[in-house]
Amino acid sequence: MTRGGRAKDTLDETDSPERRCIVTGESQPIGGLIRFVIGPDGMVVPDLAGKLPGRGIWVSADRGALEQAVKRKLFARAARQPVHIPDEFPDLVHDLLTRRVIDLISLARKSGHAVGGYEKVRDWLARGDARILIQAHDGSARGKTKLRPPEGQDRHITCLSAQELGLAFGREHVIHAALAAGGLTVRVVEEAAKLARMRGQIGVLVAGED
The missing domain is CATH 3.30.1330.30 (Ribosomal protein L30/S12)
Structure with a gap:
């Protein structure tokens, strides 16, 4: 299995582009990451389908990474603006x-x-x-x-x-x-x-x- 748990050539899938996780600072295929965007109201929105407009903010698909992103206010840092994060965000x-x-x-x-x-x-x-x-x-x-x-x-x-x-x-x-x-x-x-x-x-x- 490739990084991020992504199935590679065994499923006839070509390599995916890489993005950097705002928590670990490491780049990995987007198959192992979750994309977020900042809505017009400053809300952090999970974009699981990867289709929402706006600049993507990427976090490893891992509860600990999401908890760190919230605790260390990394979404605001990545977005370069104040943001609002829903309650119980990792659970959401x-x-x-x-x-x-x-x-x-x-x-x-x-x-x-x-x-x-x-x-x-x-x-x-x-x-x-x-x-x-x-x-x-x-x-x-x-x-x-x-x-x-x-x-x-x-x-x-x-x-x-x-x-x-x-x-x-x-x-x-x-x-x-x-x-x-x-x-x-x-x-x-x-x-x-x-x-x-x-x-x-x-x-x-x-x-x-x-």
């Missing part, structure tokens, strides 16, 4: 990122690039249709070991709960899901890696065994 960013991962998986499902449920996922894996295996972190460990991620790097996502994954499929709970190649798969992997880092989870994208 975490919740928005969680919603974004769920929504991206939902869009992938609607376009036919994602399936949920043990039987469907098993069939996709057997046919070689699955590019990414997604499993709820609170699912049965024994049940999850019955399915193996596709071979290659960064093919296993485990940062969502069964309830959160269920939201992407319009169900109460989902333990197993899979993504096909193409579509939104690269974006799901990238955003899931950010969410994993925000949650302090290690190994959320792991290599499939050879």
Whole structure:
């Protein structure tokens, strides 16, 4: 995996441009960073889709980094103006990122690039249709070991709960899901890696065994 948890050539994605984190001072691919902009009212606004107008301010996708950015008033320094930061800012960013991962998986499902449920996922894996295996972190460990991620790097996502994954499929709970190649798969992997880092989870994208 590349810096910032970004899946690289194993998902047919070219190198992304780099930006500098205002907390660490280090440059890294934007896949490992969260972009913020300053609104007309001086409010710091998370721009998870990277499409809002204005000069981008970049912070590593990490709760500790966000806490430091707020504590040390680094947003104001980067913007060179007074800014307003919403209450419980790291929690707000975490919740928005969680919603974004769920929504991206939902869009992938609607376009036919994602399936949920043990039987469907098993069939996709057997046919070689699955590019990414997604499993709820609170699912049965024994049940999850019955399915193996596709071979290659960064093919296993485990940062969502069964309830959160269920939201992407319009169900109460989902333990197993899979993504096909193409579509939104690269974006799901990238955003899931950010969410994993925000949650302090290690190994959320792991290599499939050879």
